Amino acid sequence: MSILQAKEVKKHYGEDENLVKALDGVSITIMPGEFVSIVGASGSGKSTLLHMLGGLDNPTSGSVEIGGQDISQLSDDKLTVFRRRQIGFVFQNYNLVPILNVFENIVLPVELDGKKVERDYIDRIISLLGLESKLNSLPSNLSGGQQQRVAIARALATKPSILLADEPTGNLDSHTSMDVLNLLQMTNRQFSQTVVMITHNDEIANLADRKLHMADGRIMQPLEAKYCGRQNMRMGAWA
Amino acid sequence: MDATQSMTAKLSDRQYRANKSRNKTTIIAIILVTVMFTTVFTIGLSLMDTKAQLGAVTTDMSSMFLFISGIILILISGYLIIHNIFQISVTQDIQFYGLLKTLGAKNTQIGSILMRQAARLCLVGIPIGLGIGYGIGALLLPVLLAANSAIAVLSVNPAIFIGAAIFALVTVLISCAKPARMAGKVSPIAALRYIDGEMDDKRKTKRSKRATSISRMAKENLGRNKKRTVTMVASLALGLMLLNSFYVMQNSYDAEAYLKSYCASDIAFSDKSVTVDLLDYSNTNNTVTPELMEQIAAVPGTQTGVAYYTEAQADPGDTAINNIENFYNDEESGPGSWLSSIEAARTSYNKLMQTGRVTAGVYGLDDIAAKTGNVYMGKYDAEKFATGKYAFGLGIADNGADSIFYEIGDKIEIEGKMYEIMGMMELPTSVQGSLETEATALGEKYAIPTAAFLEQFPNTPIMRGFANVEGEENKRAAEQIVLSHMEQDGNLTMQTRDTYASQFREQVAAQVILGYALGVIMALIGVLNFVNTMLTAIIARKREFAMMESVGMTKPQLKQMLVFEGIDYAVITLVISLLLSLFVGLTVIQDSVSMSWVANFQFSLLPLGILAPVLIVLAVFIPLKCFGQTQQRSLVERLRETG
Numbered sequence: 001m002s003i004l005q006a007k008e009v010k011k012h013y014g015e016d017e018n019l020v021k022a023l024d025g026v027s028i029t030i031m032p033g034e035f036v037s038i039v040g041a042s043g044s045g046k047s048t049l050l051h052m053l054g055g056l057d058n059p060t061s062g063s064v065e066i067g068g069q070d071i072s073q074l075s076d077d078k079l080t081v082f083r084r085r086q087i088g089f090v091f092q093n094y095n096l097v098p099i100l101n102v103f104e105n106i107v108l109p110v111e112l113d114g115k116k117v118e119r120d121y122i123d124r125i126i127s128l129l130g131l132e133s134k135l136n137s138l139p140s141n142l143s144g145g146q147q148q149r150v151a152i153a154r155a156l157a158t159k160p161s162i163l164l165a166d167e168p169t170g171n172l173d174s175h176t177s178m179d180v181l182n183l184l185q186m187t188n189r190q191f192s193q194t195v196v197m198i199t200h201n202d203e204i205a206n207l208a209d210r211k212l213h214m215a216d217g218r219i220m221q222p223l224e225a226k227y228c229g230r231q232n233m234r235m236g237a238w239a
Numbered sequence: 240m241d242a243t244q245s246m247t248a249k250l251s252d253r254q255y256r257a258n259k260s261r262n263k264t265t266i267i268a269i270i271l272v273t274v275m276f277t278t279v280f281t282i283g284l285s286l287m288d289t290k291a292q293l294g295a296v297t298t299d300m301s302s303m304f305l306f307i308s309g310i311i312l313i314l315i316s317g318y319l320i321i322h323n324i325f326q327i328s329v330t331q332d333i334q335f336y337g338l339l340k341t342l343g344a345k346n347t348q349i350g351s352i353l354m355r356q357a358a359r360l361c362l363v364g365i366p367i368g369l370g371i372g373y374g375i376g377a378l379l380l381p382v383l384l385a386a387n388s389a390i391a392v393l394s395v396n397p398a399i400f401i402g403a404a405i406f407a408l409v410t411v412l413i414s415c416a417k418p419a420r421m422a423g424k425v426s427p428i429a430a431l432r433y434i435d436g437e438m439d440d441k442r443k444t445k446r447s448k449r450a451t452s453i454s455r456m457a458k459e460n461l462g463r464n465k466k467r468t469v470t471m472v473a474s475l476a477l478g479l480m481l482l483n484s485f486y487v488m489q490n491s492y493d494a495e496a497y498l499k500s501y502c503a504s505d506i507a508f509s510d511k512s513v514t515v516d517l518l519d520y521s522n523t524n525n526t527v528t529p530e531l532m533e534q535i536a537a538v539p540g541t542q543t544g545v546a547y548y549t550e551a552q553a554d555p556g557d558t559a560i561n562n563i564e565n566f567y568n569d570e571e572s573g574p575g576s577w578l579s580s581i582e583a584a585r586t587s588y589n590k591l592m593q594t595g596r597v598t599a600g601v602y603g604l605d606d607i608a609a610k611t612g613n614v615y616m617g618k619y620d621a622e623k624f625a626t627g628k629y630a631f632g633l634g635i636a637d638n639g640a641d642s643i644f645y646e647i648g649d650k651i652e653i654e655g656k657m658y659e660i661m662g663m664m665e666l667p668t669s670v671q672g673s674l675e676t677e678a679t680a681l682g683e684k685y686a687i688p689t690a691a692f693l694e695q696f697p698n699t700p701i702m703r704g705f706a707n708v709e710g711e712e713n714k715r716a717a718e719q720i721v722l723s724h725m726e727q728d729g730n731l732t733m734q735t736r737d738t739y740a741s742q743f744r745e746q747v748a749a750q751v752i753l754g755y756a757l758g759v760i761m762a763l764i765g766v767l768n769f770v771n772t773m774l775t776a777i778i779a780r781k782r783e784f785a786m787m788e789s790v791g792m793t794k795p796q797l798k799q800m801l802v803f804e805g806i807d808y809a810v811i812t813l814v815i816s817l818l819l820s821l822f823v824g825l826t827v828i829q830d831s832v833s834m835s836w837v838a839n840f841q842f843s844l845l846p847l848g849i850l851a852p853v854l855i856v857l858a859v860f861i862p863l864k865c866f867g868q869t870q871q872r873s874l875v876e877r878l879r880e881t882g
Contacts, residue, residue, distance in 0.1 A: 056341060057428040076424075077345050084343020095338050099253035109342045111246035154342070 001068075003161055003194050004030040004053060009062035011048050011217075022048040023059070024217035032161070035188045035195045037205040040214030046198045047166055049214065053196060054164045055083050067161060084109050088155025092167035094147040096139035096154075103135040106153045113158060125153045128190070129183060145176035152183060156191065163187070165197040169204060181207055247348050250339075251355035258328070264771050265324050266364040271764050272317035272410055273368020274375065275757055276403040279309050281376025282383060282753060284394040289384060309757065312477070314410055316761045319474035320768045321414035323467060327775045329353065329418040336422045346423030353419040357411055365407050369400050375756065382752050385745040453796060457803030461811075464776075471772045472812045475765030475854075479816035480823055481758035483846045485751045487824045488832060490843050492747045494740060497837040502739040503611030503667040504544070504705035505714060506535075508721050511732045513702060526730045527701040531720070538717045540709035544607030546670055547692050548702040553599040554652040555683055556660075559632075559644045560595065563588075563681065587681045599683040601653060602633070602666070603692025607705060611670050612686070617647045617662020627691035630658035633684035636665040644683075651685070654695060658687060669734060670703060743837075762850075765812075770861055773805065777865040784869070794870070801866055805858035813851055820847060 011023040022045045030036055040046045051057040052064055055071045063070050066086055074082055088109075089095075096105050106126070107117045126132055129149040139147055148168060155163050165184065169177035181204055188195050197208065205211050213220040255262065283306050329336070336349050377393050384391045461468055510526035527545075536543045555563075567588060591597045604612075606621055615636040623629055630653070632645045645651075649660040664686070693699065708714040718735060725731045777784075784797055824842055832838040 051428050057426070080340065080343055080345050083341075089341055095341075097250075097335065097338065099250070099257045104249070108246065108339075112339070112342065112344045112348060158343070 001032075002029045002065075003032045003034075003067055004028075004196070005065045006049070006053060007063050007065075009049070009052055009059045009064060011045075011052065011057070012060045021217045023052065025062070026214075026217070026219055027062075028212065028219060030162075030194060030196060032194055033188070033192045035185065035197070035207075035209045036212060037197045037199055037208035037210070038212045038214055039199060039202060039205045042200070044214040045217040046214045048217075050164050050166050050196065050198050053162075054087050054089060055079050081113070084113050085158060086161050088158065088160040088163045090148070090151050090155050090163065090165040090168045092170035094139070094144070094151045094171075096147055096150055098139055101136050101138055102131060102142070102150050105139065105150055106131075106157050109154060109158045115158075121159070122157060125156050128186065129153050143176075144172050145179060148172065148176075148180050149183065152180070152187070156187060156193070159191070160193075162194045162196065165195065167198055167200070169199065169201065177201070177204060247351050248355065251352045251359075254332070254335075254352065255356050255359055261324075261328055262360060264767065265321070265360045266367075268317075268320045268324060268764065268767060269360055269364030269407065269411060270368040270371065271760055271767070272313065272321065273365050273403060273407040274372040275313045275317075275760050276310070276406045277369050277372025277399065278376045278379065278756060279306065279313065279753075280399040280403045281373050281394065282380060284396045284399050285376065285380050285392060286383070288392040288394045288396070289390070309753075310406065312481070312757070312761075314406070314413075316474055316477050316764055317407070317410040318414050319470045319477070320764045320771075321411055322417065323470045323474070323768055324771060325353070325357070325415040325418035326421075326467070326470075327772065329422045331775065331779065332422070333425055336425045337427045340425055341427040346420075348423075349425070350419040350423040353415060353422055354412075357415045361408055361411050365404050368407060369403060372403060373399065379752055379756060382745075383749045385749055453800045454803045457800050457807055460800070460804050461807050467772060467776075468808070468811075471765075471768050472808065472815055474768045475762070475812045476815040476819055478758055478760075478762030478765045479812070479847060479850060480819040481754060481761055482850070483816070483820040483844060484823045484828050485754035485758060486846045487820075487828050487841070487843055488754070489747055489751045490845075491828075491832045491838045491840045492743075492750075492835070493837055493839040494743050496839060497743045498736060498739055499613075500665075500667050500837070501743075502669040502734060502736050504607075504669065505708050505736050506706045506717055506721065506733060507669040507703060507735075508705075508731060508733040509703040511730050525700045526728060527704045528724075529701075531724050532701065532704055534720050535704070535706050535717050538706075538708060538713050538720070540713045541717060542607060542707045544605050544705040545603075545689065545701045546605075546608045546703045546705075547603035547689060547696070547699050549601050549692075549696050549699050550598055550679060551601045551654045551696070552596055553601075553654070553683065553685070554596050555591075555599070556645070556649045556651045558646050558649050559651070559683070560591065562644050563591065584681060587679075591681065597681055597683050598679055599653065599685055600633075600679045601692070601696075602671070602684065602686045603689045603696075603699070604670075604686050605689045607707070608670055608703075609664075609686065609688075611705075612664035612666050614662055614664040616643060616645075616664075617660075619664070620661065624661060625688050625690070627688055627694070628659060629661040629687075631661055631686040632663040633666060633671070633686055634663050634682075653685065653687070656691075656695060658685070669739075670705070766857065769808065769857070770865075773808075773861050774865040774868075777801065777862065777869055781869050784866075798863060798866060801862035802859050805862040806855060809851075809854045809858035813847065813854065816847055817844065820844065 006026055006028050009023050009026045010021070013020040013022060024045075026045075026049055038046045038049065048057070052059050055064070055066075055074075058072060063072055065071070066082075069082070071079060071082065097108065100108065103126075107122060110117050110122075126135070129152060131146070131149055131153060134142065134146060134150075139150065142150065148171075152163075152168075155165075163184075168184070169180055172180060184195055184197065185207065187193050195208075197205075199205050286302075336344075339349055339352075376399075380391045380393060508527060508531075532543055532545065535541060587597060606625070609619060609621075609624065609631075612619070612631070613636050614631075615634075617631075619631075620629075624631075630651060634644060643663065645660045645663065647660060647662060651658050651660060666686070706717050708717045718733070721731070721733045725733065787797060788794070829840050829842075832840045
């Protein structure tokens with residue numbers, strides 16, 4: 001049973017001669033606990049795909065199902081609630097709320113959901129990400145790597161079933177990038193988190209269970225793409 | 240408090256504290272709006288209390304209409320600025336709201352973050368506004384009532400504060416309802432991508448093959464956010480229109496017309512009963528003595544005149560009787576109701592119809608007094624009049640056909656003596672006095688020369704004395720003489736041209752002072768709106784400016800572009816103000832002015848003319864000042880900046 005499934009997703013902008021096919025019929029299936037990376041050149045449609053998968057934007061046609069629920073059927077508010085419970089986002093530019101401190105940023109999605117913060121769980125994330133000493137800092141006083149850790153912690157706070165990361169290492173140096181990636185891998189294993197990550201860095205993409213190539217709004221077939229899988233790759237995922 | 244609420248409260252609180260200068264602008268706007276509401280409420284309720292003190296509790300329709308249109312104007316101008324401020328702040332924070340949305344905040348949660356901040360700003364702004372507004376109301380009230388004999392009662396009715404606070408709160412809530420909805424509806428994806436969002440232009444292409452110029456870029460920039468341009472221009476234009484309209488009103492009041500009708504001489508003096516309303520003239524008081532007249536006549540450069548008054552039995556002649564009969568039987572014009580409601584008038588009328596005689600007011604006028612009259616029928620011939628064979632009928636000049644009671648040459652009889660009607664005239668108030676007695680309820684009044692008067696009614700005391708004095712010093716001397724007599728006789732009273740003139744100015748000021756006060760505050764709101772819009776637009780376009788610099792636009796060129804933008808705003812505002820002022824001036828103001836007989840509609844654009852250069856200077860200065868503040872950091876830093 002897949003956790004995330006996109007069927008023939010198309011996203012078109014503009015009309016007639018200005019028509020841009022950002023996504024031109026993308027179908028993917030992702031299994032629970034999988035770590036998938038999506039690579040592609042700038043403008044290949046990978047960010048747009050991630051936005052569709054996360055319910056941030058609506059496809060022109062096609063459908064996205066998360067845990068069997070077609071999210072295009074949901075109203076704006078229901079989708080928001082669904083998103084905050086099921087999906088965590090990590091962005092290239094961190095997107096922390098500048099007026100809240102580290103701890104407040106991490107628990108923000110939980111509180112927005114009107115739930116009580118589970119201190120044990122949050123403390124586990126905080127210590128896993130090594131943020132214990134920074135809890136009272138404001139985001140502007142943190143380094144890029146630290147800010148991205150906070151963003152990952154925040155993405156995990158609601159125990160979402162899926163974590164979507166849009167160039168999480170795009171603003172970081174190579175050393176810090178590896179750190180962040182190790183953390184993503186760790187959460188992937190420790191919390192059985194499904195992770196979908198966009199990157200244009202092949203080295204980083206290769207650390208995933210499965211790597212998808214995008215070009216011109218389409219997923220390239222695995223055989224035509226340069227294939228670089230790991231041993232524990234789940235062959236059944238795209239069968 | 241559950242967690243959700245505490246989180247929106249916390250976010251709202253932090254955001255509030257993170258935006259000190261924006262809060263200041265908003266608080267000033269809320270204060271100004273509250274001040275206007277409170278002033279209007281204070282004055283409205285105080286006027287009602289003052290009237291109640293006089294025993295009149297009715298509120299007439301026209302003042303109710305003024306009150307309501309004032310409230311509506313304030314609502315509009317308040318909406319224009321507060322809505323604009325919140326709209327801008329939502330645009331500035333759109334990435335913040337989009338991020339919250341991405342993280343799972345619902346529309347209502349985001350809306351409530353904004354509403355909480357609005358409520359908090361009100362909590363600061365409204366009390367201050369109530370205090371200042373009450374103070375302004377208290378200061379304006381005496382000016383408004385200066386022309387009335389009533390003593391101003393400053394109302395302490397709590398309804399002033401409750402009402403003004405509610406209206407201010409409603410204005411703020413209406414103003415931020417839409418921005419709050421807009422913040423809630425933010426599409427997370429749009430917010431993530433959002434850069435400088437200064438566009439509501441729906442065009443997809445722009446046809447142009449010409450190279451662009453700086454001034455054309457400035458014009459394009461104006462069109463980027465049309466809604467904001469419109470609200471800003473409207474809020475300034477509203478204030479300017481109000482100032483101009485009330486100036487036209489003030490300018491239209493004609494002091495000369497007033498003086499001509501009220502005061503025909505430099506100095507006039509009489510018994511108090513002649514001038515005080517509702518008191519009958521008592522000609523048994525020998526108030527204006529011959530000694531007084533002699534003393535004043537002795538002042539160099541002085542011409543004196545006198546008027547006598549008495550009531551006498553008269554036969555007004557057949558023409559007049561016919562006219563009176565027709566007048567009171569004319570159902571349509573309704574004077575018949577005067578007869579049925581006033582017993583004295585009915586008695587006089589019946590007596591006239593039965594016996595052909597009526598109680599008339601008879602004035603004895605010397606040449607100087609007679610010359611003050613406005614002759615609207617016939618001609619005043621001094622020599623013929625002095626013979627004592629002629630009389631003038633007195634009436635009100637501008638009542639049309641109803642002013643004409645006689646025909647020239649009509650024969651009338653006063654206490655047995657025949658006179659020939661020479662014409663009709665209206666006497667100024669300073670000569671005629673307010674002599675409406677029950678006995679002369681039909682309003683038959685005649686003027687005959689003093690000699691003839693004294694022959695018929697010997698020993699009648701002088702009702703009024705007048706003096707025209709040449710030279711300021713002589714005038715003071717003459718006034719001093721009357722003043723010294725006033726000390727001895729409490730019944731003597733004096734009016735001078737100056738007191739009438741200042742009384743007139745007070746009356747005019749009372750008509751326009753509130754309008755000016757509101758106009759000034761609205762213009763201030765407009766300027767605040769201009770500053771706020773310009774500043775935020777420049778801050779929002781920081782990156783764009785850096786980008787322009789990076790492709791070769793120099794700082795002086797950027798500044799020039801901003802100055803063009805400012806001037807374009809000012810010019811649009813002035814044109815709209817001009818059109819609004821023309822429209823309101825030629826409709827509402829002209830209508831209201833034409834109803835007053837002391838006003839002579841005179842359109843003017845003087846306030847706009849004076850304020851135009853001020854506006855242009857502000858339009859140049861404000862963008863430059865705002866731009867300077869954004870240029871503190873290096874080009875690369877500014878280019879990198881994301882939000």
